[in-house]
Amino acid sequence: MKELVIYNLNDNSEVFSPCIVVHGKCSAGNTSSIQVQHPQLPPLNYAINDGGFKCVVLLLPGANRLTFITNTNISKTVTCTYSAMLQDAPIHLCLLVGRDSPLQYDSPQSQIRREGGNNIDMAIRKLRLGARLMQAFTAEQMLRNGFGPRTFQFVEEYEVDTTFRRSELRNRIKVHILPCDKTAAQLRDPNLAQQNPKASDAGGLFGIAMDALRRYGGPFTSGAKPVQAAVMFLDTHWDRKINLLTAHAALGGGDDSIKLAIFGSHGLFSWPLYIEDVPAYLTDDTRTSTDEVANDANECGTHWETLVVTLGAFMHEIGHLLGSPHRENGVMLRDYVTLNRSFLTREAFSVRTNSTGAKPPILPREECTWNRIDLLKFLYHASFTTPQDFYDPSFMRPGRLNNPNTASPILLPLPNECICLKSETGIFCIELVCDDLARAHIEYLPQSLGGTGPQKEIILSLDELRSRLPPDFAKFRNSFKLRAIAVNSGEEEWSDLPLLLANSFIDMSPYGLPNISGVKTSLYGDPNRGRDVGVIPFDGRKVGAVRVYFGAALDGIRVYMSRNEKSTPSVPPRTYMGKITEALQSVRIDHPTNANNTSSLFGNETNNFADVVFEPGEYLAGFNVRSGAWIDAVQVISSTGRLSQYFGNANGGGKHQLLPPHNQQILGLYGRLGQWVDGIGLVYGSF
Numbered sequence: 001m002k003e004l005v006i007y008n009l010n011d012n013s014e015v016f017s018p019c020i021v022v023h024g025k026c027s028a029g030n031t032s033s034i035q036v037q038h039p040q041l042p043p044l045n046y047a048i049n050d051g052g053f054k055c056v057v058l059l060l061p062g063a064n065r066l067t068f069i070t071n072t073n074i075s076k077t078v079t080c081t082y083s084a085m086l087q088d089a090p091i092h093l094c095l096l097v098g099r100d101s102p103l104q105y106d107s108p109q110s111q112i113r114r115e116g117g118n119n120i121d122m123a124i125r126k127l128r129l130g131a132r133l134m135q136a137f138t139a140e141q142m143l144r145n146g147f148g149p150r151t152f153q154f155v156e157e158y159e160v161d162t163t164f165r166r167s168e169l170r171n172r173i174k175v176h177i178l179p180c181d182k183t184a185a186q187l188r189d190p191n192l193a194q195q196n197p198k199a200s201d202a203g204g205l206f207g208i209a210m211d212a213l214r215r216y217g218g219p220f221t222s223g224a225k226p227v228q229a230a231v232m233f234l235d236t237h238w239d240r241k242i243n244l245l246t247a248h249a250a251l252g253g254g255d256d257s258i259k260l261a262i263f264g265s266h267g268l269f270s271w272p273l274y275i276e277d278v279p280a281y282l283t284d285d286t287r288t289s290t291d292e293v294a295n296d297a298n299e300c301g302t303h304w305e306t307l308v309v310t311l312g313a314f315m316h317e318i319g320h321l322l323g324s325p326h327r328e329n330g331v332m333l334r335d336y337v338t339l340n341r342s343f344l345t346r347e348a349f350s351v352r353t354n355s356t357g358a359k360p361p362i363l364p365r366e367e368c369t370w371n372r373i374d375l376l377k378f379l380y381h382a383s384f385t386t387p388q389d390f391y392d393p394s395f396m397r398p399g400r401l402n403n404p405n406t407a408s409p410i411l412l413p414l415p416n417e418c419i420c421l422k423s424e425t426g427i428f429c430i431e432l433v434c435d436d437l438a439r440a441h442i443e444y445l446p447q448s449l450g451g452t453g454p455q456k457e458i459i460l461s462l463d464e465l466r467s468r469l470p471p472d473f474a475k476f477r478n479s480f481k482l483r484a485i486a487v488n489s490g491e492e493e494w495s496d497l498p499l500l501l502a503n504s505f506i507d508m509s510p511y512g513l514p515n516i517s518g519v520k521t522s523l524y525g526d527p528n529r530g531r532d533v534g535v536i537p538f539d540g541r542k543v544g545a546v547r548v549y550f551g552a553a554l555d556g557i558r559v560y561m562s563r564n565e566k567s568t569p570s571v572p573p574r575t576y577m578g579k580i581t582e583a584l585q586s587v588r589i590d591h592p593t594n595a596n597n598t599s600s601l602f603g604n605e606t607n608n609f610a611d612v613v614f615e616p617g618e619y620l621a622g623f624n625v626r627s628g629a630w631i632d633a634v635q636v637i638s639s640t641g642r643l644s645q646y647f648g649n650a651n652g653g654g655k656h657q658l659l660p661p662h663n664q665q666i667l668g669l670y671g672r673l674g675q676w677v678d679g680i681g682l683v684y685g686s687f
Helices: 109-115 119-144 206-216 274-283 303-321 337-341 373-381 387-391 462-467 473-478 498-503
Strands: 004-006 014-015 017-026 033-037 042-048 050-056 064-068 077-082 091-097 156-163 168-173 175-179 227-232 235-240 244-246 251-254 258-264 410-414 418-434 437-443 457-463 483-486 491-494 505-507 516-521 531-537 541-550 554-561 599-605 609-611 620-627 631-638 654-658 665-674 678-683
Touching: 004 064, 014 541, 017 033, 017 064, 017 119, 042 050, 042 373, 050 119, 050 274, 077 654, 091 119, 091 206, 119 168, 119 175, 119 303, 119 337, 119 373, 175 206, 206 227, 206 251, 206 258, 227 387, 251 303, 258 303, 274 303, 303 337, 337 491, 373 418, 373 665, 410 491, 410 498, 410 516, 410 531, 410 654, 418 462, 457 462, 473 678, 498 505, 498 516, 516 665, 531 599, 541 631, 554 631, 554 678, 599 665, 599 678, 620 665, 620 678, 631 678, 654 678
Parallel strands: 014 077, 091 175, 091 227, 227 258
Antiparallel strands: 004 017, 017 050, 033 042, 033 064, 064 077, 156 168, 235 244, 251 258, 410 418, 418 437, 418 457, 418 483, 483 491, 505 516, 516 678, 531 665, 541 554, 541 609, 554 599, 620 631, 620 654, 665 678
16 A cells, blocks of 8 residues: 655644654655645645655644645645744844945855845845754754754744745744944954954954844843844855955854854855745755855855755854854764755765765665754753743753853762762753763753653762763773753863862871861862962861951951850951952961850951851851852852852852762862962861
8 A cells, every 4th residue: 555654743743843844755656746735835845755755844833734745646634733932042043234235145146147136135035944944953853862843943023924935924033134333344354254264363253243232232132141142244255366255254152141153144145045945955066156155164066065064054053052062973063064964855966075975765864963962952951942841840941041140060079989960950961071072971851751850969980980981982981071061050061080089089187187088179260370278177067157258259268166066156246348458368277266266267368258157056068159260259058058148249250069968078178369269169078
């Protein structure tokens, strides 16, 4: 019996991407094409090669009745519901133009004649459709990895949509036109060209885009943080006289207020204008003429190769915007040179490989992918939220973008070459990094997907971690990095984990604690600034009060010891000063301040301070720390979980925690000191 099989879309299923790629097979040997019919949208036609087909399908909110019918009248109807994802962290798609821009993008004359121009309106149409293809590709990758057909969201608007040749009112991706205070000539300055090895400011276009976003205002200065933006420079230009691509940089990153990806428009001529043309443009083997347009990275020898390289590279930078580093494979390597295979079952001639490439039908194993770790991070990213996620408490969904007010994970060395990883929000991925790339990982999926959910405390042995390294990286058994990724939190990385463990244990006998082995936590701040002040020892269980000296940064910490755990120390009287004194004292261990108390000082003593006094039976449990190149501020944590305010610059740096493991006690502080505290860490152990 001849039948039509659809692999990745079930009847009455729910999807969370406005554009999907439907994969299937027709067993009839004489079929050559298939049409997708939607009662509210124009039909779309796709080729069948060796029985296989892939169809790019646009969906409307609500129920979508899709009929797939071949040229031999074999048909199958599937109804799926497109549920819009939550727009709590969408990406703003932008087109940046110079103040005197000609409002055109580079295009060969043959393509201008074919398409009827190369103006800014066409650029917007191409950009919108390209973004839909990125969404469809990512949704399929998420689905294959068991995370459901979800994808990153772009800001949308209800306007006349040009995705099809027949324009109609419906949801479309909004494209912001960003006016720039630079002229086109200034944007095309060779010193700003990323591909110019002699450029004096090869990353300068990133700052120009940031400035343009802030001048534009609106969502980019609303105070909601962080805002995400993907910006294409319209005035990118291939300068044939100097063989240089100008007004282009491929960069992704940003700061706490704006996460940004930038790219140039030099390949836009090869992007399709309408969804009906996607197969034709992805198989267009017209040779790229470097007399008119760029051959980026020498991988764009044909128009279709220009399309997949530039679309894929822009998506790569969006990956950086979403928090993904470079990977050992996938989009974040450069595997997007085969991005066409995710939409087709036949590949056109490639100048890059001098071949026709994969044989039809192109199978999933031959396609471009997102790395599994990227998809895992996307699963927990706010741009990928579905309403159903809130039914699973292990997702810990609210406010999931990296939050500067959430502490990053901490690593605590344990005896017998073990470690304890802790996070206040839950760790969902641990990466083993060799040669700056993750070579293995441990994942903690949400409970609704069969996992345990993110973990707030994980204990692992060094041998267990080593066993996860691939055989080709056995030489890194004693020098690999560890990276922990937590929900709604910054990532934390520890270099040379085996050496870190070996150097973490110290004999506390020289510090008045005989026969006790202490363990150092990570040092926060800058390990190279200031001078090493060694260990300032004290018994954390007997601390009855803490005095914090601070101004715009942390100056020092004095701990006051109770005579016994039930007594509260007499803290010296508080003095108030509007400014900190310039007279700084050296690190020392103080003599008793009165008959009932001794105290220990870490850092500098100044005239601006605050006191935290514990209740009877309560003692010092640790600190929350805000740090960057130095210690901006600290917050005192008591054994009952009470928190003080932040002392210092409460908005400076990132948040970290200094806490001993369960059943361990604070034995002291260590760190580095300059004009203020440059670095701080805990020493802990058991008495």
